[in-house]
Amino acid sequence: MRAPDFWGTRGGLLPLLLSPAAWVYAGVTAKRMSRAGWRAPVPVLCCGAATAGGAGKTTLAMDIGRRLMARGLGVHFLLRGYGGSLRGPVQVNPTTHSSEQVGDEALLLAQVAPTWVSADRAAGAQAAVAAGAEAIVMDDGLQNPTLEKTLSLLTVDGNFGFGNGQVIPAGPLRESVAAAAARCRAAIFIGADEAGATAALPPGLPVLRGELVPGPEMAALAGRNVFAFCGIANPRKFFATLKSGGAVLAGTESFADHYPYDAGDIQALLEQAARLKATPVTTRKDWVRIPAPFRPQVQVVSVDLAWEDVPAVEALLDEVAPRAAAA
Numbered sequence: 001m002r003a004p005d006f007w008g009t010r011g012g013l014l015p016l017l018l019s020p021a022a023w024v025y026a027g028v029t030a031k032r033m034s035r036a037g038w039r040a041p042v043p044v045l046c047c048g049a050a051t052a053g054g055a056g057k058t059t060l061a062m063d064i065g066r067r068l069m070a071r072g073l074g075v076h077f078l079l080r081g082y083g084g085s086l087r088g089p090v091q092v093n094p095t096t097h098s099s100e101q102v103g104d105e106a107l108l109l110a111q112v113a114p115t116w117v118s119a120d121r122a123a124g125a126q127a128a129v130a131a132g133a134e135a136i137v138m139d140d141g142l143q144n145p146t147l148e149k150t151l152s153l154l155t156v157d158g159n160f161g162f163g164n165g166q167v168i169p170a171g172p173l174r175e176s177v178a179a180a181a182a183r184c185r186a187a188i189f190i191g192a193d194e195a196g197a198t199a200a201l202p203p204g205l206p207v208l209r210g211e212l213v214p215g216p217e218m219a220a221l222a223g224r225n226v227f228a229f230c231g232i233a234n235p236r237k238f239f240a241t242l243k244s245g246g247a248v249l250a251g252t253e254s255f256a257d258h259y260p261y262d263a264g265d266i267q268a269l270l271e272q273a274a275r276l277k278a279t280p281v282t283t284r285k286d287w288v289r290i291p292a293p294f295r296p297q298v299q300v301v302s303v304d305l306a307w308e309d310v311p312a313v314e315a316l317l318d319e320v321a322p323r324a325a326a327a
Contacts, residue, residue, distance in 0.1 A: 002256040003053055003233070007163045007172040018170035026167045029143055029175045033183075037148040038122040043135045043320040046152040047188075048142020050180035051162060051172040053257060054233025055155040056190035056305075058105045058285070059212065061139040062112050063305045064153075067314065068135050069113065071321055076133035077109040078124045078147075079140055081117030083258040088118035089127040099289045104258060105139055107288045121147040135321060142183065143174050150320045154184040158209075159234060161195025181205055186316060190305070191237070208312055212237065214245040215302035222246030226281045226299075227273035231259030231289070238283055241303060250278035259289070266294040 006014050015022075045064060049055040065075045081088065084103035092102050092110040099107060102117045109115040114131065118124025121144050128136055142152055156162070163172040174180070177200045181187065186206040189197070198207060226247045230238045235254035243249060253269060255261075273280040281299045282290070290298060307313050314323075 003163075003172060007166075008160060010164045012164075015164055015166045015170040019166070022167040022170040025169070026175055026179075030179065033143065033145050033175075033179075035145045037146045038125065039148045040125050040129055040136060042129060042133055043150040044125065044138065044147060045135065045320065046138040046141050046149040047155055048138070048140055048152055048180070048184070049155045050142075050174060050177050051157070051160070052168060052174055053172060055157040055160075056188075056212070057155045058108060058139050059303060059305050060153065060155050060188055060190070060210075061137050062109065063210075064317070065109075065113050065137045067317055068137065068321055071317070071323055073321055074132055074134040075113045076128040076131070076136055077106075077113055077115040078121060078128060078136050078138045079103075079106060079109070079115070079117060080119055080121075080144075081106050082140075083260075084117060086117055087120075088116065089120070089124040090117050091115065091127070091131065092117055100260070104285045104288050108284060109139060142180060149183075151316070152184045153316075154181055154187040154205075156187055156189050156193075156197050157234060157237075158189045158191030158193045158197070159195065159237060161193065161197030162200055163195075165200065178202060185319070206312070206316075208316075209308040210305040211308075212241055212303045213306045214241050215304055217299065217301050218242075218245035218247070221279065221281065221299065221301065224248065225250040225276065225278040227251045227253075227269070227276050227278040228281045229253040229255070229269050230283050230286050231255035231257060231261070232283060232285060233257045238301075238303075242281065242301065245301070247281070250276040259286075261286075261290050263291050263294070266290055266298075270294070270297055 047061040081103040092115040094110040116124045167173045189209045284302045287300045
């Protein structure tokens with residue numbers, strides 16, 4: 001889906017008209033979250049968000065997973081598998097599963113550590129534990145009560161913040177910021193807080209910050225003309241990342257988040273890149289949704305998370321996975 005424009009703008013008639021439905025949505029979420037979930041015998045860390053759509057949760061989950069793996073823990077990822085047809089629990093095999101089956105985020109996570117797709121998060125966690133998981137990192141799931149979390153992180157897109165501050169359908173929030181933050185140990189801002197979202201957070205909640213930086217593939221594109229396309233929640237973020245890495249944007253094309261590319265789409269994009277005499281470039285998340293025969297013709301640029309305060313991140317993880325215990 002593509003988020004409505006009014007979700008990002010305060011005021012206006014539509015959010016007011018939709019506010020009764022938003023109250024119902026918030027009430028249903030609050031009632032659902034009052035239920036107790038299954039407590040796993042291993043730490044469960046949740047990279048969640050108060051908003052619908054992309055906030056950087058998958059990038060954060062991969063970073064946290066790698067840090068726990070560096071402590072010697074057997075990390076497994078867990079997510080619903082948005083956009084996929086399989087309800088699970090199923091362990092993702094990146095060589096045989098497609099994005100149509102498990103979703104694009106699951107394929108990315110599975111390249112880092114064992115990954116489970118499960119609409120029932122508790123069932124997915126049980127399967128992961130049975131398969132040897134010593135820690136579970138959830139990509140999304142903050143509003144899912146079926147699995148108790150050891151530590152939850154509230155992921156915030158610094159560019160978008162909390163949008164107009166209203167709950168779905170009047171705005172992008174899955175629940176109030178206060179309700180989401182109350183279940184989180186810290187807020188993680190991806191990018192500078194351009195929307196003033198920090199002011200909406202409860203006093204005393206630790207705030208950590210990270211920036212998306214281009215991966216090593218960027219070096220080969222510095223100074224070159226590129227035609228960039230993507231179907232993610234905030235395309236401008238990807239385009240800005242390319243520019244910051246030194247690429248020259250000859251043209252761009254954006255699609256709805258999780259857009260399912262077909263052969264016709266990619267053929268048209270490749271022809272557009274050829275007309276511009278530019279290298280076609282996309283995100284790794286988009287690349288796994290491109291029909292396989294076309295993938296060698298498209299350059300991928302991945303992103304990593306560069307933390308402002310690495311010791312603060314490690315101190316958070318010490319609370320659930322002490323480094324001394326992993327020695």
